[in-house]
Amino acid sequence: MANDLNLFVLWANGRHKETEIINDINRHFEILQSFEITWTPKLFTRNLSRFYGKKLPSAVKKKRLCGTGSFLVICVNDTQPRIHNGKNLNIIAAKARYRQIIGSNCIHAGDLQPEAEENLLFLTGLNWQDLLSSRQQPIRRPIKLYQDLCGTPSWLDEEQFEQFLRKLPNIRFSRNADEFKILTDDRHQTCRLLNASKKIFSWHRDCYTIPIRGKNIKFRISESPQTE
Numbered sequence: 001m002a003n004d005l006n007l008f009v010l011w012a013n014g015r016h017k018e019t020e021i022i023n024d025i026n027r028h029f030e031i032l033q034s035f036e037i038t039w040t041p042k043l044f045t046r047n048l049s050r051f052y053g054k055k056l057p058s059a060v061k062k063k064r065l066c067g068t069g070s071f072l073v074i075c076v077n078d079t080q081p082r083i084h085n086g087k088n089l090n091i092i093a094a095k096a097r098y099r100q101i102i103g104s105n106c107i108h109a110g111d112l113q114p115e116a117e118e119n120l121l122f123l124t125g126l127n128w129q130d131l132l133s134s135r136q137q138p139i140r141r142p143i144k145l146y147q148d149l150c151g152t153p154s155w156l157d158e159e160q161f162e163q164f165l166r167k168l169p170n171i172r173f174s175r176n177a178d179e180f181k182i183l184t185d186d187r188h189q190t191c192r193l194l195n196a197s198k199k200i201f202s203w204h205r206d207c208y209t210i211p212i213r214g215k216n217i218k219f220r221i222s223e224s225p226q227t228e
Contacts, residue, residue, distance in 0.1 A: 004081035005032070005128050006091050006109060006116040008098070012069030014106030021098050021107070022074065028094060029076035033135040035124060036142040038070045039149075047149045051122060053192050066106055072142060073123055075131060087111045114169070122193070125150050125160075127167045151195040154211035161194075161212055168193060170224075180219045187223045196221060 008025065010018060025031060039047050048059040048066075056062055082089040088111075095109040110116035121127055124145065126134075136143075155161040165173055165182075171190065172183040184190040191197075191208060196219065199207040209216035 004078040004083070004088050004091075004113065006076055006078065006088060006113070007120055008072075008074045008076070008095070009108040009119070009123075010072040010074065010098075011065075011106045011108070012067035012071050013065065014098075014102040014104070015069075015072065017098075017102050018072065020101060024097070024101075025074055025076060025094070028090065029078050031139060032075045032077055033131055033139060034075065034142040035073040035145055036070050037073060037123060037145045037147070039068070039147075041068045043148050043152055044068045047152055050149050050152060050192055050195065051119070053189070065104060073120075075120065086113070088113075118193070121164065121167055122149050125164065151193075151211075153195075154214050155195070157213055161210070165194070180217065182219060182221045183224055184221065185224050187221055190221060194221075 008021075010021060014021075022031075045059045045063050048056060048062050052059075052062070078088060078090050080090070091109050092111060095107060098107045099105055108119075110119050117128060120131065124131075150164050151161070155164075162173070165171060168190070170185040174181045182190065182194075194210055196208040196210045197216075199209050199218065204220075206220045206222045208219050208221050210219050211217075
């Protein structure tokens, strides 16, 4: 049934225009589900840095712009997408329209479908398949989530980490008694998604640590041979 799935993130400082924006989203898209997410204030900057990655020059400035209160995530299906170079022009136009309504860049939407899926996974731990199979019908109120980005500041346990890992594209994972290995097409992006840090004092470029249950666990994160 889905033609093009995407989401809008309406940050706290843009929610004074929430009703107007949601009404407009309803006119142009099918709303699949919405979430009201609350991040830990002291982790807000770290969450923003992981969420936006290298595209964000300053997480501190972005935090001041967005506000640290609860924000909305509105998941939509565009039944009549206009795709150009992989980008949905309807989503881009809507994002520009909402920024004009708010008067600032307090709304986010992924330009590309893979970015939208990454955003959803990061924010909720769900992929589109999960969301479509579990969504409420009819949609009444946003689902409230009191949680930081998945893996911030640490993964809750091995199960949460491996469930998230299995939903990432182009990733291979193996483990034995004393070593975890991840093979990826993009090491930098994978490290951001998994909250991995370069292992200090290691001569090997593939050695990283990932916080799980509050402990730094050693991993080998390597790029596929064709991308080296």
